[in-house]
Amino acid sequence: MTRPWIVMKFGGTSVAEPANWDIIARLARKHREAGKRVLIVHSAIAGVSNALEALPRAALQGEGEAAAEAIKDRHRSFAAEAGLAVGPALQALFDRLDALTAGIALIGEASARVRAELMAMGELMASALGLQALEKAGLAVTGLDAREVFQAVNDGADARAYLDNTVCEDPDPALQDKLKGLDLVLTQGFIARNSRGETVVLGRGGSDTSAAYFAAKLEAEKLEIWTDVPGLFSADPRLTSGARLLKALSYEEAQEIATMGGKVIHPRCVGPARRAGIAMEVKDTFRPDLPGTRISAAPGDDAPRLKAVSVKPGIRLVVMEGAGMWRQAGFLADVFAVFKNCGVSVDLVSTSETNVTVSLDPDPGLDAARLDRLKRELEPLCRVRILEDAAAVSMVGYGIRRILHQLAPALEAFQDKPIRLVSQAANDLNFTVVVDAPEGRALAVRLHESLIGPSPETSVFGPSWAEIAAPSGARTERARPWWQERRKELLDLAPKTGGLYVYDLPTVTARAKAVNSLASIDRAFYAMKANANPHVLKAIQAAGVGMECVSMGEVEHAREVLDLAPGDILFTPNFAPREEYEAALRLGVHLTIDGLHPLTEWPELFDGAEIILRVNPDRPRGHHAHVKTAGPKAKFGIALDALPAAKAAAEAAGARVVGLHAHAGSGVTEPEHWREIGAILAEAAARFEHVRLLNLGGGLGVPEAPDAKALDLAGVEQNLKALKKGAPGFELWMEPGRYLVAEAGVLLTRVTQIKHSFGTRFVGVATGMNSLIRPALYGARHEIVNLSRLGEAPAGLASIVGPICESADLLGAERLLPETEEGDVMLIATAGAYGRVMSSFYNRREPAGETALA
Incomplete structure (x- = not known):
């Protein structure tokens, strides 16, 4: 019986260092020992294709010789590090590279044919080194020039025919016969020839496609794409660290992901494998034990879902x-x-x-x-x-x-x-x-x-x-929030009926200090509407953060709990009655004006006062409409085109505008957001003579799931430094709220009933939207766990509901929970913000109480 072929493709980073070829040898040997024959298809060494693509321009600018020498030096360094010789095959390629470079400089142009031959040099030079590296590793390997096998379909002479061609993918008995008796073959990706014997290439990323062509021609058992990531992911990990490895996909799904922007495999490589019925695996050269992604006719599952x-x-x-x-x-x-x-x-x-x-x-x-x-x-x-x-x-x-x-x-x-x-x-x-x-x-x-x-x-x-990517210690830290470390205390605190908010003050302090330590922020004020618990307020003040209040009730509460100077309070009312502005001016706190009405209708209040104007920057941000505080439908702030009128009204009232403020929304995780807001405010400030401070607002995002993207405060600081450099002379203020307290709080409650209905498992708990309205109001997601059975294997999905007579009383839908019984303690995480402060006595049910842990 003929032994099956395994085609293994290795990308540029996978072949870039001599040590990597030891990995390639080990992987190939493993297949050989399993009775398989192996064809290795490889790319150019990482960075070389880019250098070759740029070479014609360098040659036309008189810098071609140096550019060509740098490319040759890259391969000489590889050879020296690996203990290999620059043999005749590699030297011949070096000579041809020099000749092509000199030719371009001489005639003053680079045709598509010449550029194709130059681009092919990367794979050919890597092959010359790879053959020696595999032989040094003790493998008997045969080299194959891909141009002897692949004839281009497009036989024209235009640029596309030379630089972006395709190859017939039908089974090739002649190739199968040619390789008969060989166990290990090394060849290049990306390159082919036309009927005139000229070199053509298959477009950038063409090595993946070459490997698929070879697999189809050899009727291989499997095609393996080895790269520097463990497979295809549910999103680009640079977009979110919560991107999930996709372990199994159909050809069609993989094709869609690759076509729509996934960069792990080239979109054109899936088609030949699919038509030939050859399974594909995408794996990590440097972490081969990870499962990778298997691509075949059968999807991992065919349930309707986003992947x-x-x-x-x-x-x-x-x-x-x-x-x-x-x-x-x-x-x-x-x-x-x-x-x-x-x-x-x-x-x-x-x-x-x-x-x-x-x-x-x-x-x-x-x-x-x-x-x-x-x-x-x-x-x-x-x-x-x-x-x-x-x-x-x-x-x-x-x-x-x-x-x-x-x-x-x-x-x-x-x-x-x-x-x-x-x-x-x-x-x-x-x-x-x-x-x-x-x-x-x-x-x-x-x-x-x-x-x-x-x-x-x-x-x-x-x-x-x-x-996958984080060190094990970092993963453990992210996976074990404070409430897991203090599980026993929380179980002891759990109420028999209703609910209880518990706040971890060390977490509050750490978040407040982190924001207050941003070097570019001159003043930080806590948006106390998020959580007004006295212990929480004291912890935040002790970290050096002032208080931002949106009502005189909040101002009075802050002054009762804390020893505050007027300058430690920022008052930001919205559509408040006249009396609140009068009270704020008497106290001497920082005052933000949210619209023209106070200035035009009550000008006598502001004679001699210093005020801040709130601007609507028309940059709405946030995960839900109800947390967006900018844009044409937002009730907050003065439109940018209305600022001249606001300036005139302030001057007429005798007020001095010393600051501008904007807050676009909550739950922002893009570090550049506050730089963008600051740039808008700085530009607007040019209209005002006395503006000295820019309040960038808050909205610092908090991850709603363990693997969700977290805000990079270092990235925020980097952007704020750039803002200060571009707009010097301004104080920068910030008013974080939820960021300081959300992760510090949990809501504890007990299971009251279990119900199974139409295939759904409902877990009823003793408090609901009367204590935590965020899921109903904002569509917010909170992690929910059975604290009594923490760590037990899940028994299936469940929806967690409260006792309130409303369909919206759904705290969490379709969550993985273990077997759960009446009396178990349920914990709702990331509940330290907008929980207790928004609770009610709806249905005449007592909302959750609160306590703090030092």
């Missing part, structure tokens, strides 16, 4: 409008004929009776001249607008149509911002929205954190990137 979210920036839209397209037969044919004639490739399409909007495939060669030509040729057919700098957010998963309702909370963010295009794939695998570029990442994060991040480990979802 991946991606965001693709730099999207260009072409918007075509006009009544002339209504019921006009052949209109789309005419339009797309123009795109074809102009050589412009279309990606997404959205149509209506009077509008056709398309996004364009990324194409580095799509310059302004070709876009102008496209617009000119379309204009006789319709009105044309070209929109730059959009972002496509794509959601991939089986049965995407059946879960569209789950996207609603994230899409609520766009009630004030346009969605430029919506596209739903006919295969029911993909749903894409195109939004303005600044909104893309935030939307993708919200979708991932709400619909994927909290999912349990299954046949599809593996560990998160945070769990």
Whole structure:
């Protein structure tokens, strides 16, 4: 019986160092020992393809010799470190590299044919070194020039034929016969030849596709893609550390993820494997024991669910409008004929009776001249607008149509911002929205954190990137919040009936000190509406943070609990009665004016007063409409175009404007947000003579799930330093609220009843939305655990509900819980903010009490 082939592809980082070839040898030997034959397909050494791509320009600028020498030195250093010789094969490639570089400089141009041959040098030089490295590792290996096997399908002489070609993928008996009797073969990715014997390449990322071609031609048992990450993830880990490893996907799912912005594998490599029925595995060269991602005809599961979210920036839209397209037969044919004639490739399409909007495939060669030509040729057919700098957010998963309702909370963010295009794939695998570029990442994060991040480990979802990438100590710290360390104390405190909020004061102190230690922040004021517990307020004041109050009731409470100077209080009322402004001015606290009415209707109050104006920056942020405090629908702040009127009103009243303030919303995890707000305020401050401070607001985000993205305070500080450099001379203030107290608080309550209904397990607890209204009001997610049975294996999903007579009394839907019984203590985490302060006596039920642990 013929032994099966395993095709192993190794990317640029996987072949970049001599030690890596020892790993490659070990992996190949393991397959050999299992009775398999191995074909290794490899890329150029990391960074070399980029250097070769830049070489023609360097040569035309008279710097080609130095650039070529740097490329050769990279390979000489590799050889020296590995104890290998620069043999005749490698030296011949060096000589050819020099000749091509000199030729470009001599004739003053670099044809596509020459550029293709240059680009191929990276793989060929890596092969010369790789053969020696495998032989040194004790393996009998045969080299194969991929150009002897791959003949290009496009036999033309244009740039695409040389730089972005394809290859026939049919089984190749001649190749199978040629390799008969060989156990280990090393060859290159990315390169092929045309009928004239000239070198062509398969486009950037073409090594993945080469490996798939080889697998199909050899009718291999499996195709392995070895790279520097452990597989495909549910999102780019740079987007969120909660991105989950996808352990099993269908070909179609993997194709969608790769096409819509996933960069682990090239989109074109899936097709040949799928058509040949060859299973693929994506694995980590440096952590081969991790499970990786298996791609085959069978998905990990086919239940309707979201499996991946991606965001693709730099999207260009072409918007075509006009009544002339209504019921006009052949209109789309005419339009797309123009795109074809102009050589412009279309990606997404959205149509209506009077509008056709398309996004364009990324194409580095799509310059302004070709876009102008496209617009000119379309204009006789319709009105044309070209929109730059959009972002496509794509959601991939089986049965995407059946879960569209789950996207609603994230899409609520766009009630004030346009969605430029919506596209739903006919295969029911993909749903894409195109939004303005600044909104893309935030939307993708919200979708991932709400619909994927909290999912349990299954046949599809593996560990998160945070769990894989972080040192074990860091993972333990993130996985063990304070309430796990103090579990016994909490169990003893749990009430028999109702609920109890418990606050960990060391956590409060640590968060307050972290914010107060930001070097770029001159003053921090705690937004005490988040939690007004006296012990909490004292801990925050002791960390050096002042109090931000939104009512005179809060001001009076703060003054009763704390020893505060007037300058330690920032009063920020909104639509408050006149009496509150009068009281604040008498006390001498910092006063923020939220609209024109107080200045125009009560000017006598402000004669001689120093005031801060609150600005609406039209940058709404937050996970839910109710936590957004900016934008056209927000009741807060003065619109930027109304600031001249506010200035005039202040001057007429005799007030001096010394500061500007803006707060866009809550739950922000993008460190650049406060820099953006500060830049808006600094620009607005140029209109005012006496402004000395910029209050950047709060909204510092808190992760709602263990693997959700956490705010990088160091990143915030970096951005604030840049802001201070660009806008010197201003004090910077900040008013954090939830960030200081949310993770410090938990809500304890006991299980009252268990109910099974229509396949759903309901766990009833002794308090509900009367104590914690955030899930009902904001759609907020809180981690919920059975503290009595912490660490026990889950028994399935359950929805945790309270005793309030409202359907909205749902504290958490579909959470993994162990077997749970009446009397068990349930803990609701991240409940230290907007919990007790928003509670009520609805249904005449007593809300949860509160206590603090020192």
